[in-house]
Amino acid sequence: MRLTDEEKKILQGGQGEPRRIAMKILTHLGEAFGAERMIPVASAHLVACSYQIAGEAGIEIYTRLVEQGARVSVPTTLDPGSIDFERWNEFKTPKEYVKRQIVISELLQKMGVIPTWSCTPYYFLNIPLFGQDLAWSESSAVIFANSVIGARTNRMSAYLDICAAIVGRVPYFGLHIPENRKGEILIELTSELSDHFSDVYFPVLGYLIGQVSEDKIPVINGVPSASFDQLKAFGASAAATGSIALYHMVGVTPEARNLNEAFQGAKPLKKIQIGIGDIQETMENMRTYTSGKIDIVAVGCPHASIEQMRRYAKLLKGKHVHKEIELWICTNEVVEFMAKKMGYIKTIEKAGGRIMVGTCLNDCPLSKWNFCCLVTDSGKFTYYTPTTIGTKCYYTGTEECIRIAIEGRIGEKQ
Numbered sequence: 001m002r003l004t005d006e007e008k009k010i011l012q013g014g015q016g017e018p019r020r021i022a023m024k025i026l027t028h029l030g031e032a033f034g035a036e037r038m039i040p041v042a043s044a045h046l047v048a049c050s051y052q053i054a055g056e057a058g059i060e061i062y063t064r065l066v067e068q069g070a071r072v073s074v075p076t077t078l079d080p081g082s083i084d085f086e087r088w089n090e091f092k093t094p095k096e097y098v099k100r101q102i103v104i105s106e107l108l109q110k111m112g113v114i115p116t117w118s119c120t121p122y123y124f125l126n127i128p129l130f131g132q133d134l135a136w137s138e139s140s141a142v143i144f145a146n147s148v149i150g151a152r153t154n155r156m157s158a159y160l161d162i163c164a165a166i167v168g169r170v171p172y173f174g175l176h177i178p179e180n181r182k183g184e185i186l187i188e189l190t191s192e193l194s195d196h197f198s199d200v201y202f203p204v205l206g207y208l209i210g211q212v213s214e215d216k217i218p219v220i221n222g223v224p225s226a227s228f229d230q231l232k233a234f235g236a237s238a239a240a241t242g243s244i245a246l247y248h249m250v251g252v253t254p255e256a257r258n259l260n261e262a263f264q265g266a267k268p269l270k271k272i273q274i275g276i277g278d279i280q281e282t283m284e285n286m287r288t289y290t291s292g293k294i295d296i297v298a299v300g301c302p303h304a305s306i307e308q309m310r311r312y313a314k315l316l317k318g319k320h321v322h323k324e325i326e327l328w329i330c331t332n333e334v335v336e337f338m339a340k341k342m343g344y345i346k347t348i349e350k351a352g353g354r355i356m357v358g359t360c361l362n363d364c365p366l367s368k369w370n371f372c373c374l375v376t377d378s379g380k381f382t383y384y385t386p387t388t389i390g391t392k393c394y395y396t397g398t399e400e401c402i403r404i405a406i407e408g409r410i411g412e413k414q
């Protein structure tokens with residue numbers, strides 16, 4: 001790789017051991033992917049901040065970095081941790097787990113990271129601009145930054161992300177290169193699906209597109225319009241079932257004002273048509289449990305926005321969650337703060353819902369709960385919870401999730 005004089009100095013240890021190690025690792029990464037040079041990044045987002053992911057090895061790595069004086073050199077935010085720092089007791093988190101998560105938190109903050117503990121950093125405190133290069137981990141945040149904002153990041157992984165945060169650089173390859181961002185396969189929605197597209201379909205369409213796109217960049221044509229939250233749900237789902245880090249949605253996302261722009265003038269390698277039948281079939285496949293009693297309803301994956309909090313509060317106002325059901329809403333401290341001010345938290349908690357802040361079902365140890373059947377409006381929870389929590393799962397829309405939480409079962413009352 002061609003390195004600048006400053007990068008060579010870093011590599012020779014002229015700016016301290018942590019920067020030398022970080023640069024060495026990133027140089028190897030660049031060489032493996034044929035990168036010719038490094039580029040500066042505007043921010044980083046780290047994933048190995050939860051004790052569940054980092055474990056004792058992560059504590060050891062971060063301890064050594066801190067002892068050697070490591071500091072991040074660009075704004076760096078954190079993915080969800082493994083505990084709700086305020087309510088861990090309420091979520092039956094083992095004390096030892098809490099202690100170890102606090103150690104990680106302290107170490108990372110000594111390096112200068114911003115303790116956001118959220119998978120939606122793009123809503124606050126780490127908001128990228130169009131065309132900016134980033135070093136982000138967290139598949140749902142990466143796909144959002146690339147596709148919805150038009151920023152540029154590869155799917156970084158644990159520890160590569162902290163290396164990039166320390167030196168403020170990444171090797172120039174993959175999605176940082178504009179030509180590599182062109183669409184490769186065309187996903188055409190039938191007019192019947194397009195005309196009846198609804199909120200509940202976004203995670204389902206993402207789930208299906210993640211499965212059919214393999215390692216190609218999909219261009220979706222036929223989604224009439226989409227909100228930030230709908231794109232967030234769509235992307236998280238697609239990035240969970242597939243290795244997608246970028247999609248284009250024609251007329252919706254910034255690098256796809258039309259089909260020609262999405263494909264950068266090239267022809268699609270493949271065309272796939274998706275109709276209502278495909279959506280219904282995928283929705284059925286997302287359900288490993290279809291009727292009867294359940295024990296938990298979880299929403300807010302990716303972390304709920306203030307608009308989603310408003311929606312939950314409205315649906316729960318004057319109602320009560322069934323006494324045998326847990327209703328959990330995952331979000332971050334910033335949204336929680338605002339939702340408290342706006343009275344949403346009071347309404348949700350009065351109805352018997354719990355707010356889970358700075359973590360989520362997939363990052364928090366939940367074995368003490370013995371959950372068996374989860375209902376969710378998230379494609380990403382649907383995909384991961386059978387493995388992480390070991391529950392059966394029922395996917396449905398947000399309104400239906402809340403209705404089920406109140407009535408206590410899927411299907412008709414008995």
Ligand code: F3S
Pocket residue numbers: 079080119140236300301302303330359360361362363380381
């Ligand atoms: Fe975020 Fe957890 Fe979902 S990290 S995207 S709420 S699985």
